[in-house]
Every structure is written in C-alpha cells, then in structure tokens.
Amino acid sequence: MIKVLLVNTPDDKKPVNRDMAGGLGFDRSKTTVLPPMDLLNYATFLEQKGYSVVLFDSQVESPAQEQIERIANQFKPNVTILTASLPSVDNDISFAKWLKGILPFSSQIIFKIGTRFRPIVEKILRSSGCTYCIIGECDLVIDQILTGHTMEGTARLLNDEYHEQQETLLKDISQLPIPNRKLLNNDAYRYPALGDKTTTMQTSRGCSFSCSYYCPYPLVQGKTWRAMNASRVVSEIETIIRENKIENILFRDATFTLDKKRTQEICHLIIEKSLSFSWWCETRIDCLGIDLIDIMKKAGCVGMNIGVETGDEALLAERAKQGVTLSKIIQLTQHCKKVDIKLRVLLMMGLPGETKQTLYKTFKLVEQVRPDYIGLTTVTPYPGTPFYEDALKNHWIKTFDINTFGGHGYNTQIDPLTSEDLKFAMDKIHMAYRFGLEDSATTKAGKDKLQKEFLEWVELQ
Numbered sequence: 001m002i003k004v005l006l007v008n009t010p011d012d013k014k015p016v017n018r019d020m021a022g023g024l025g026f027d028r029s030k031t032t033v034l035p036p037m038d039l040l041n042y043a044t045f046l047e048q049k050g051y052s053v054v055l056f057d058s059q060v061e062s063p064a065q066e067q068i069e070r071i072a073n074q075f076k077p078n079v080t081i082l083t084a085s086l087p088s089v090d091n092d093i094s095f096a097k098w099l100k101g102i103l104p105f106s107s108q109i110i111f112k113i114g115t116r117f118r119p120i121v122e123k124i125l126r127s128s129g130c131t132y133c134i135i136g137e138c139d140l141v142i143d144q145i146l147t148g149h150t151m152e153g154t155a156r157l158l159n160d161e162y163h164e165q166q167e168t169l170l171k172d173i174s175q176l177p178i179p180n181r182k183l184l185n186n187d188a189y190r191y192p193a194l195g196d197k198t199t200t201m202q203t204s205r206g207c208s209f210s211c212s213y214y215c216p217y218p219l220v221q222g223k224t225w226r227a228m229n230a231s232r233v234v235s236e237i238e239t240i241i242r243e244n245k246i247e248n249i250l251f252r253d254a255t256f257t258l259d260k261k262r263t264q265e266i267c268h269l270i271i272e273k274s275l276s277f278s279w280w281c282e283t284r285i286d287c288l289g290i291d292l293i294d295i296m297k298k299a300g301c302v303g304m305n306i307g308v309e310t311g312d313e314a315l316l317a318e319r320a321k322q323g324v325t326l327s328k329i330i331q332l333t334q335h336c337k338k339v340d341i342k343l344r345v346l347l348m349m350g351l352p353g354e355t356k357q358t359l360y361k362t363f364k365l366v367e368q369v370r371p372d373y374i375g376l377t378t379v380t381p382y383p384g385t386p387f388y389e390d391a392l393k394n395h396w397i398k399t400f401d402i403n404t405f406g407g408h409g410y411n412t413q414i415d416p417l418t419s420e421d422l423k424f425a426m427d428k429i430h431m432a433y434r435f436g437l438e439d440s441a442t443t444k445a446g447k448d449k450l451q452k453e454f455l456e457w458v459e460l461q
C-alpha cells in the first residue's frame with residue numbers, strides 16, 4: 001500500500017494561508033486559521049482509492065517540525081506532499097530541504113502550488129529536492145499522478161529541462177468527494193467573524209468577471225465559473241453538521257452567489273431540512289438582491305465579504321468592479337444592516353487610475369457604509385494576470401521580491417501615488433472604519449479631525 005503524508009508546510013516565520021488568493025497564498029493574521037482544503041481533497045480521494053494517508057496541518061500543531069519528524073520516522077511515507085505559495089516560497093523550499101534530509105532516500109517529496117509562473121516553479125524544482133510540482137487542478141487524478149500514469153497538471157525537470165503538462169479542468173465539480181474532515185483537528189480552526197470550530201467549503205471554482213485584470217481566482221481556477229449543484233452542497237453541509245459536529249461554515253468560493261438561482265436553491269434546501277448552522281460567504285454586490293439577502297438570512301447566513309475595492313465610481317467601472325455602482329453598494333449594504341447580516345468590505349488600494357482623490361472617495365464610502373469588518377489590501381501584480389503584463393510594460397513593479405506578494409506588500413509604484421501615499425490612505429481608511437464601529441461625542445470629534453487631515457493631504461498635490 002502506498003503511504004502518503006500530506007503536510008501543510010510550517011508557516012511560523014511568515015503566517016500565510018496558502019489556499020487563499022486562488023491558491024497563490026495570502027498573508028494571514030494569527031487569529032484566522034482555516035483548514036488546508038486542497039490537501040484534504042487529495043487525502044480524501046487517495047484514502048478512497050486505498051492509499052494510507054496522514055494529513056498534518058502545521059498551522060495547528062506545535063512544535064510542528066518535531067512532530068513531522070516523528071511522523072516521518074514512524075509512518076515512513078513513500079510520498080510526502082507539501083504546500084507552497086508565492087509569499088512563503090523561500091520558507092517552503094527551506095522546509096523541503098530539511099525534510100529531504102530526514103526521509104528515507106527513496107521517499108519522494110512533491111509540492112502543491114497554485115502558480116504556474118515558471119521562474120517560481122522552476123526555482124522550487126531546482127532548489128528544494130522535490131521530484132515534481134503539482135501546479136494544476138488534480139483532485140481526481142492525484143492517484144494516477146502518484147503512480148506515474150499521468151503527468152497532467154504537473155511541472156518537472158526531465159534531463160534537466162523544464163516540462164509542464166496542462167490538465168483538463170473538472171467540468172462538474174459536484175463529482176468531488178465530500179472531504180473527510182475527520183482527518184483534521186477540526187476544533188483548531190477559527191474565523192474571527194464566525195468564531196471557533198469553523199470549517200470551510202468550496203462549492204464553486206473560477207470566475208468570469210472582468211476584474212480578472214488583477215484577480216488571481218480566474219488566473220488559477222479559470223474564467224469559467226464551475227459550481228456544485230445545490231443538493232451536493234447541502235449533502236456536504238449535512239455531513240459537516242451531523243458527522244463532524246461543526247456549526248460554523250465559511251464558504252471560500254470567490255463569488256458564492258454568482259448564480260442567484262443556485263444560491264436560492266441551496267438556501268431553500270437548508271431551510272427545508274432544518275439545518276441549523278451559521279455561515280459566511282464572499283461575493284459581489286451585483287450578484288446580490290434584496291430577496292436573495294432575505295432568504296440567505298433565513299438559511300443562517302450571518303455575514304458576507306463583499307468585494308468593493310474602491311469608492312470611486314469611475315475606477316469601479318474602468319478597473320475594479322464593472323457593473324457595480326455606488327448606489328447599489330449603499331442600497332444593499334443598508335439592507336444587510338437592516339436584516340443583521342454582518343459585512344466585511346474588501347478594498348484594494350493602488351489600481352492604475354488610483355489618485356489621492358479616488359482614495360478620499362474610498363475613505364468617504366467607508367464612513368458612509370460603516371462596515372462591521374474591513375479588508376484592506378494593495379494591488380498585487382500576480383504573474384500571469386493582464387495587470388502583471390501592464391506593470392512590466394510600464395515599469396510599475398518596484399520589487400520582484402515574491403515574499404511581498406501576499407496581498408499587503410507595496411510592490412508597485414504607479415504614478416501619481418507613492419507607497420507612502422498608499423500607506424497614509426490605508427491608515428486613515430482603517431481609522432474611519434474604527435470610528436464607524438462606535439457612536440459617541442469623542443468619535444464625532446475624532447472623525448472631524450480625520451476628515452480634515454485627509455482633505456489637507458488630498459489638496460497637497
């Protein structure tokens with residue numbers, strides 16, 4: 001029997017969620033700890049195919065390295081699958097080298113990484129000691145990859161030359177087996193807005209919207225939105241509640257409500273089956289409506305992450321979120337407040353076309369919407385996106401240090417703004433958000449002062 005050890009690589013030097021940003025990796029706060037779903041999908045499928053599997057998530061075990069050494073010595077895996085991502089790649093390579101040193105000579109190390117960007121994948125192949133990298137969507141062929149029956153979705157060195165083979169994307173992701181969450185220490189995962197013992201589900205892949213200009217999801221998962229049908233989604237929810245005894249679910253789909261009809265069906269089934277749990281999802285304003293929000297609330301939705309990016313109408317239309325208007329943002333966020341659905345507004349600073357004035361409009365939008373949570377990021381030139389190509393052509397990339405590609409690095413410089421400008425604006429926008437959480441006389445004075453400072457800065461051209 002082939003023994004497979006699946007390890008979410010330790011990230012104690014630089015906390016990162018490798019599943020996020022479509023699999024390219026995203027800086028994480030220590031308070032958000034989400035299960036490594038890519039590895040869990042592999043482990044579940046391999047187990048069903050008769051493999052012996054051990055899944056180890058370094059995020060939730062301490063000291064991780066010592067425990068991995070012990071497992072490696074006792075379990076003696078034939079293959080170890082490690083996770084890697086852009087912002088953690090140097091750390092991931094160092095870990096693989098260490099692991100290679102303690103595993104038997106014949107034991108293989110394989111990396112799972114979201115990017116297909118050759119310089120990074122080749123760096124891993126040449127310097128980590130791994131046999132090959134999984135760079136594609138291989139959930140239902142992982143067994144054939146391990147036995148060498150296919151090279152689909154992998155990159156490797158053959159006679160010292162780089163080779164990669166494209167995979168066929170799964171058309172119907174309802175075929176994916178329900179992940180065996182018993183392989184995880186479920187008590188250890190948490191999402192601050194939902195609380196302890198939270199698990200994640202991914203019920204769709206890909207995204208067809210034009211913000212693929214900068215977004216990693218269409219890049220990694222494709223521009224065609226592929227979704228599980230409602231009954232497959234609800235079967236997994238039932239398993240989570242009944243077998244895993246988990247009552248908080250974070251849907252990790254990039255645009256959970258892209259198909260409003262499917263979302264309604266999911267909600268109706270949840271209500272019909274009296275499934276009691278709290279859930280949170282991520283979506284866009286133009287994929288929502290008053291009726292949909294109401295049924296989502298009835299089905300247990302307690303909050304949403306809403307991609308807004310900017311408070312400037314022109315920038316929204318040109319670059320950030322075509323089809324989303326400020327009036328729609330205001331109308332639907334107000335309705336969410338009315339029915340007590342919490343909101344995390346996601347904003348991105350520094351897109352081409354961003355100016356001090358557009359940043360001020362974002363600041364004003366935050367004041368007006370008063371979100372419950374806020375997610376502030378800087379635009380990142382993910383290799384493979386049209387934004388990356390433009391950034392190369394226009395010499396916008398200030399640093400190619402891949403460790404800064406975690407969603408919060410200041411790695412581009414696009415006139416007329418400097419990194420200091422972006423830092424200033426992000427700081428003030430964050431303060432506006434903090435003030436929005438409270439309502440007092442002190443807050444009023446603080447808000448006025450903040451507004452004055454921001455306006456003075458905008459006028460300083």
Ligand code: SF4
Pocket residue numbers: 207208209210211212215216217218254255284307
């Ligand atoms: S809607 Fe969201 S996931 Fe889709 S391309 Fe735009 S930013 Fe990315």
